[in-house]
Amino acid sequence: MASRAWITHHPEGERRVVVTQELPGTRWLSILRAAGCRVDVCRADLPLTAEEIRAAIGNRCDGAIGQVAESWGEPEFRALRAAGGCAYSNYAVGYNNVDLAAATRCGIAVGNTPGVLTETTAELAAALALAAARRLPEGERFLRAGNFRAWLPTLLLGTLLRGKTAGIVGAGRIGVAAARIFVEGFRMNLLYFDPRPQPELEARVRAFAAFLREQGEPAVTCRRAARLEELLAASDLVSLHTPLTAETRHLIDARRLAAMKPEAILVNTSRGPVIDEEALAAHLRRHPGFRAGLDVYEREPEVAAGLLELENVVLLPHIGSATPEAREGMAVLAAANVAGRLLGHPAWNRPDIGPFLADPPPAASPSILNAHELGIPLFGGDGGEAAHSGLHPAADRE
Numbered sequence: 001m002a003s004r005a006w007i008t009h010h011p012e013g014e015r016r017v018v019v020t021q022e023l024p025g026t027r028w029l030s031i032l033r034a035a036g037c038r039v040d041v042c043r044a045d046l047p048l049t050a051e052e053i054r055a056a057i058g059n060r061c062d063g064a065i066g067q068v069a070e071s072w073g074e075p076e077f078r079a080l081r082a083a084g085g086c087a088y089s090n091y092a093v094g095y096n097n098v099d100l101a102a103a104t105r106c107g108i109a110v111g112n113t114p115g116v117l118t119e120t121t122a123e124l125a126a127a128l129a130l131a132a133a134r135r136l137p138e139g140e141r142f143l144r145a146g147n148f149r150a151w152l153p154t155l156l157l158g159t160l161l162r163g164k165t166a167g168i169v170g171a172g173r174i175g176v177a178a179a180r181i182f183v184e185g186f187r188m189n190l191l192y193f194d195p196r197p198q199p200e201l202e203a204r205v206r207a208f209a210a211f212l213r214e215q216g217e218p219a220v221t222c223r224r225a226a227r228l229e230e231l232l233a234a235s236d237l238v239s240l241h242t243p244l245t246a247e248t249r250h251l252i253d254a255r256r257l258a259a260m261k262p263e264a265i266l267v268n269t270s271r272g273p274v275i276d277e278e279a280l281a282a283h284l285r286r287h288p289g290f291r292a293g294l295d296v297y298e299r300e301p302e303v304a305a306g307l308l309e310l311e312n313v314v315l316l317p318h319i320g321s322a323t324p325e326a327r328e329g330m331a332v333l334a335a336a337n338v339a340g341r342l343l344g345h346p347a348w349n350r351p352d353i354g355p356f357l358a359d360p361p362p363a364a365s366p367s368i369l370n371a372h373e374l375g376i377p378l379f380g381g382d383g384g385e386a387a388h389s390g391l392h393p394a395a396d397r398e
C-alpha cells in the first residue's frame with residue numbers, strides 16, 4: 001500500500017473500508033464497526049494521488065471515504081467495483097471532485113455530507129465579511145509590525161455593514177443561514193439570487209422587519225433578484241454560496257466584477273472556480289476600496305499570482321467547515337453513507353439530517369446522490385416528490 005502510513009481499526013471486520021484521511025471524533029468508527037467493517041485509515045498530511053487511491057483500494061475493498069482535495073474519477077470507481085465495492089462517500093457536502101456519472105456507471109453509490117456544516121460555514125462567510133469590511137488582518141499585520149504608535153481619527157477606516165445591502169448568490173442551506181446572519185445580526189437588507197424562490201426566508205425577514213418596527217428601529221427588506229447583474233449592482237456585500245457546476249464556473253468574471261459597486265465586498269466560501277481569480281486580482285489592484293474575503297481558490301491550494309501581495313483581500317485556507325461540530329458530523333454522515341449501503345439500507349429521503357447525530361441513528365444512508373439512478377429504495381418507501389423527481393432532498397445541495 002503506497003509509501004504512506006496507514007492505521008487499521010477493527011482488523012476483525014469481514015468488510016473492508018478505506019478512508020483516505022484521519023477523521024475527527026470516534027462515532028464514525030463505531031458506525032463502521034457496527035456494520036462489520038475493518039477500517040484502513042491513511043495518516044497523511046497531503047491528499048492521496050489517484051494512483052495511491054487505486055493502490056489503497058487494492059483487490060478487496062467494500063467501500064471508501066475520500067476527500068474534496070482528491071480526484072475520484074472513472075478509474076478509481078472501476079477499481080473500487082473490481083475490488084467488490086459498492087459505496088463511496090465524499091467527506092464534504094460539495095462533490096465537484098467526484099465523477100458522479102462514472103460512479104453510477106460502475107454501480108457505486110456516492111454519498112455526501114449535507115446539513116451538518118451549514119451554520120459553521122455561514123459563520124465563516126460572516127467572519128470574512130467582517131474581516132474584509134473592517135480590515136482586520138491588515139490591522140493585525142500593522143500592530144504586529146510595531147506600527148501602532150497612537151490612536152488616530154483616520155486609522156484603518158473600514159465599512160459599516162448595518163443598513164447596507166447583502167447580496168446572497170445561491171440560497172441553499174448555507175446561503176440562507178448566511179443571509180440570516182447578515183439580516184438578523186448585522187441588520188442588512190437582503191437581495192438573493194437563486195433559481196428557486198425562498199418563501200420561508202422571505203417570511204422570516206418580513207417577521208424580523210415587523211419586530212424591528214415594533215421596537216421603533218429601521219426595518220430590513222428582502223427581495224429575490226431577477227438577474228445576477230441586478231444583485232451585483234445593488235449589493236454592498238456579495239456572498240457566494242453556489243455549488244461548482246459548468247454553469248457557475250467563472251460566474252464572477254471581469255465583466256461582473258465591473259458591474260459591482262467600486263467599494264463592495266465579495267466573499268467566497270463556496271468553490272474557488274466560481275470566481276475568475278486572475279480577473280479578481282486585477283480588479284482588486286485597480287480598485288483599492290473594493291475588498292474580498294476568500295476561503296477557496298481556483299487552483300487550490302495555489303493562490304493566483306498577485307493576490308498574496310494585496311492588502312484588500314483576506315485569504316483563508318479552505319476552513320469553512322472547520323469546527324469540531326461540523327467535522328465530526330461530516331465523519332458520522334460519511335460513515336453512515338457507506339455503512340448503510342454495505343448493509344443494504346435505503347437512502348434517507350428527508351431534508352433533516354439531525355436524526356443521524358442521535359442514538360440510535362436511522363437504518364439508512366443519510367445522503368446518497370445517485371440513489372435514484374441506482375434504484376436504491378428510499379427510507380420508508382416514500383413514493384412522493386423525492387421518488388418522482390429523482391432528487392434526494394437532503395443531498396440536493398447545500
Ligand code: DGY
Nearest residue numbers: 068091092093094321
Ligand atoms: C464541503 O463540505 O464541500 C467543504 O468545502 C469542505 O467542508
